[in-house]
Amino acid sequence: MSKSTAYKVPIGPIHPSLEEPMTFNFEIAGERIQSVDLAPGDNHRGIEFMGRNRNIVQIIYLAERICGICSASHPFAFCRAVENAAGIEVPPRAEYIRVIIAELERIHSHILWAGVAAHELGFDSVLYLSWKVREEVMDLLEIITGNRVNYGMFMIGGVRRDITEQQIPRIRKTIEYYKDVYQKLEDVFLDDPSIAVRTKNVGVLTYEDALRLASVGPTTRASGVKKDVRQDQPYSAYADLDIKAITPDIHTGEVNGDVYDRIIVRVLEVLQSVQIVEYCLNHLPEGEILSEPKIAKLLANLKKAKGEGVGRHEAPRGEVIHYVKLNELENPEVWKARAPTYNNLMSWVPMLQNQEVADIPIVIASIDPCIGCMDRVTLTDSETYKQQVLTREELRQLSIEKTRRMLK
Amino acid sequence: MKLDKYLDRSLWVFHLNTGSCNGCDIEIVALLTPRYDVERFGIKLVGSPKHADVLLITGPVNRKMLPRLKLIYEQTPDPKAVIVVGTCGTSGGVFYDSYNIVGPVDKHIPVDVYVPGCPARPEGIINGVLKAWLKLERLRGLSGKEVEQKIEEVKA
Known part of the structure; x- marks a missing residue:
């Protein structure tokens, strides 16, 4: 050598x-x-193995604890998989509440990420700024769901808690807050020369590599691949919205696939999520929030179900897929989760x-x-x-x- | 064990994740940021267990992390306090019957303070650190009354 x-x-x-x-x-x-x-x-915690020894409703809470940041995404995908397998219809109001929770989670996750990225570059003031901004959505999630993390909102065939009339002004306040603060976030992350100098042309992922490696979420969108489950296969309340995958050329007119582009995508998605929450709130349908409110009856129904189901959801980090096989048992025969980071x-x-x-x-x-x-x-x-x-x-x-x- | 005067200072904390889901870990970071801001009490996260007074342990302890948990416990200089944050480190929580989980934490190392919750709330973690501080003060030989007096001084 x-x-x-x-x-x-x-x-x-x-x-x-x-x-x-x-x-x-x-x-x-x-x-x-x-x-x-x-x-x-x-x-490795062997979550899929544990799931095979538990009943479907217990697994929702296990799925929630796959990741403390994606604690709405995994149960969302899991519930969709079970509903797909057992042929359960979700009431429209529940679909909208699910989307509101999922988008609030995306706001908190992206702002969290932005702070961590600034910390890695040595801008701790930006870390503190962005985490301060994040506490607003954490408060809102706590008011709606009862917990800051691990919301416990999802249930097979709907959601466990309704959004009440009294909560709506509080949600609107958060929406207004993020609309106000968004310009500031954009200034800090996208117009600041010191962030640009450290992130432009760093860690480039080309369009071809992004396709070849099947990357998902903001990582792949920053390389110019217009891939977003909410756009490609609209589900839940997303089907009523016209969601377009956000790529960095919306902001700068070009795609480089570098770290800077990944910041652009995430910052723009914060605004997109705020708009989705606002739309869902304005068009929140009336009606039930659960297709089967009695859990014992729900479990008995699921025990009779047979079939396979796949649930996909666009988590903050990309597409999460859950696969469930029911075979007239109390427990699912197979449960497979694939997180976007994988x-x-x-x-x-x-x-x-x-x-x-x-x-x-x-x-x-x-x-x-x-x-x-x-x-x-x-x-x-x-x-x-x-x-x-x-x-x-x-x-x-x-x-x-x-x-x-x-x-x- | 009676301690010397050198503990008369802020607590430095080392955070170890033994297979946690990130929920508690994010709440620990949230502690440092403006809403909760524990640095105003002098509590600081450090990058090495060798600098730490307090070990903050999250997660249910899986097989691969067990030797590291023991190693980090041994690397932390005495006197030290160990805080377990989260239900899964306290009792196993939802992960109790996994083949890869060998926890809870107190099966392997001595634990002083438990902060339950899934995830534990930031206020709860601050309270846990305060309890750990009391333990360290008691190790110093102060009586319970003197410790309470000291807390009043800090509050004032």
């Missing part, structure tokens, strides 16, 4: 602040990343190629795996085999220094 220094850099898995914590093995020449390998599996994992490989070590945090954060799994990095010098451990803080420090350097 030549004398040029090549490093092997395993990252993680300690401090697995992702839903799916994992180890990254980087090969590095100087400051450039040559190759990346992923080793997931540190957060699809997006492999897009890290082309994104990280030829990037600098200091860009690892923002590129990893850019597909929104909740928080980067950046606790610990070991740099091994291939000649001396000396190990140098970088903590998450040190790695972030490198990232901050790079921002300062580029702004000079």
